[in-house]
Amino acid sequence: MSQLTITLDxxxxxxxxxxxxxxxxxxxxxxxxxLQATVRPLAQPFPQQPAVLTQPLSPRIQRLFGAVQVPADFDYRKALEEAIQERYGI
Incomplete structure (x- = not known):
């Protein structure tokens, strides 16, 4: 693995x-x-376990688990599609 030095304020x-x-x-x-998310071509599949997602969740995010109750047959993709259609009229 290579190293990169950057200069920041x-x-x-x-x-x-x-x-x-x-x-x-x-x-x-x-x-x-x-950087990986920025330069990865959109057609390239995501790795099985991205390094960013393997870090432990912050306590603030952990407290959110169980905060929302949805039916067992809830289809988030359908709900997302409907919300996008409603918002943007697509």
């Missing part, structure tokens, strides 16, 4: 480090994940 670096810390990630892995 001190305030931006501090904000990025704080963001990564709040989300339970290391800054280098966060940046690598963002």
């Amino acid at each position: 001190d305030d931006l670096l501090q904000a990025a480090q704080d963001y990564a810390r709040r989300h339970g990630q290391e800054l280098d892995k966060l940046v690598a994940g963002l």
Whole structure:
């Protein structure tokens, strides 16, 4: 694996480090994940376990589990499609 050195404004670096810390990630892995998502061609399938998603969830996100109850036969894709059609008239 190769290394890359980037130059950031001190305030931006501090904000990025704080963001990564709040989300339970290391800054280098966060940046690598963002770059990978940006440069990956849309036709290329996603890896089985993306590095960004293998990090532990933040306590704030963990508290959301079970907060929403949906029927067992709920089809989120259908609900999403209907919401998009309603919003954009597609």
